[in-house]
Amino acid sequence: MASSSRALARFGAAARQLSAPEAVAKLARPHANFATTTSARKPDLSASPIIARARPVSSQFTFTRSYADAPPLPKKRSGKIRTTFRWMWRGTYLSLLGLVGAVIYDGYLDRYPDVQFIPDPEKKTLVVLGTGWGSVALLKKLDCANYNVIVISPRNYFLFTPLLPSCTTGNIEHRSIMEPVRQILRHKKAAAKFYEADATKIDYERKVIKISDNSDVKGTINETEVPYDMLVVGVGAENATFGIPGVREHSCFLKEIRDAQAIRTKIMDCVETAAFKDQDSAEIDRLLHMVVVGGGPTGVEFAGELRDFFDHDIQKLIPDIAPRFKVTLVEALPNVLPMFSKQLIDYTESTFKEEHIEIKTKTMVKKVTDKTIEAEITGPDGKKSLITIPYGLLVWATGNAVRPLVKDLMSQIPAQKDSRRGLAVNEYLVVQGARDIWAVGDCAVAGYAPTAQVASQEGAFLARLFNNMAKTEALDTKVKELSSSLNVRPGNAAEITSEIESLEKQLRRQKDIKPFHYSHQGSLAYIGSEKAVADVAWFNGNLASGGKLTYLFWRSAYLSMCFSTRNRVLVAMDWIKAKVYGRDVSRE
Incomplete structure (x- = not known):
């Protein structure tokens, strides 16, 4: 070790007598005497203060800078992404907490409203x-x-x-x-x-x-x-029957809660009767044929919901009879959804065709019995003919009286x-x-x-x-x-x-009260398969759209239109429950 120190001292003195380039060049050459006098572990010359102070004067020499002269390493990009996601999660978490708190507070106000006062009995x-x-x-x-x-x-x-x-x-x-x-x-x-x-x-x-x-x-x-x-x-x-015989006796209407309950019961009655042992084939086809009269939003939405019910739920539970299920929509006008644009009417009709929902336009119902419908249909050539449509369920969704x-x-x-x-x-x-x-x-x-x-x-x-x-x-x-x-x-x-x-x-x-003026905000309708159509007022015109994104808009619009926060929460929970567990197929 003593000899090594003496050798380094001699090299330092020699370097001071030489110019910087000569000193660097000399130090760079291998030194035989130095190599023989040092121990097996060679010293790190790059750490020498002489090497650190020396700067190359020509492109012939290249040196690696020491850690003291190196620039700071750039921060990793993944750190920024993690920080962004962390703040996004915090924002979502706080938003959910705020939403839950608002619902609880609304429920408290709903349960404990302010005290009311009695108006003056002299008032009108x-x-x-x-x-x-x-x-x-x-x-x-x-x-x-x-x-x-x-x-x-x-x-x-x-x-x-x-x-x-x-x-x-x-x-x-x-x-x-x-x-x-x-x-x-x-x-x-x-x-x-x-x-x-x-x-x-x-x-x-x-x-x-x-x-x-x-x-x-x-x-x-x-x-x-x-x-x-x-x-x-x-x-x-009230529901208009237009004086057609048998409509009030054999049809289900869709205007009140009791109507929806009656339709639900009738659907499951038809399904369970069709699944009965040794049931006749023609009778199965009749029982599983659901007819909707009326091509307005109510009739179209019910037809779409009915098709979804069988495709997503009944088919899994009763696969033997599910393929024989059929939905027919009857409309007296030339097309369905007459209040919508031509573009959305065509889209609805093409979607129904994909969903195997038959549309019979220019068809006037003349008579209704307990098992069949007699209707007059106008063909493309203008000729009229009578047809008989067997059905298991008939829903009347047209006209007001x-x-x-x-x-x-x-x-x-x-x-x-x-x-x-x-x-x-x-x-x-x-x-x-x-x-x-x-x-x-x-x-x-x-x-x-x-x-x-x-x-x-x-x-x-x-x-x-x-x-x-x-x-x-x-x-x-x-x-x-x-x-x-x-x-x-x-x-x-x-x-x-x-x-x-x-x-x-x-x-x-x-x-100075201005008279009533109706402002049309648009029309919405669900057409099945998680698709909807919307004809919404937009600036000075209308914005027509259809598809799955419109379906999300349809849901959000109806959810916002619900009367109270209680209704919105219950409807949203019903949608989630149906999505996770499926629709309830019980009769009642």
């Missing part, structure tokens, strides 16, 4: 008939403190009808799309009354409504009268004698020829299609109108009081006059 009595789309939209936005509100309906719930076809196949439970009316009224600041009863007659001259108890349990009083100052008729319409209550009211008002489809109303939804009576929904003729979207907008318009009328009356009364006090106390005449002018300006603004 506003009676609302029905709990459909128009009536509930009115109640939702109405300030009940301005009136004594009374709601009369044979059902004590609001029904989200667009999802009714899904209830027939077990995709959604019927209670998930029902919202109790008393729950709606309980969240109003002022108390409102509800009577579950049938309105049997509206006495237009006396301004009273005759009602009767429609429940199975009867009390001592089964019929009575309810007086009104203002009346809103929102009773909707005026209810007897509305017919009776129309007969009392001379201005309604020429109306055929319901109560004719003006641009403010006032029943023509009547005083203090308004009509909304399918029972009103306002020049628009009888859809839930129209009824909902009409109800919201009436709520704004009634709230405005109450404010107008309050302002008018205050102006009269101030005008009378001006004559009694002339000392503050300038101040009172200024206040009167301000109130009159507000009064003019309140009285």
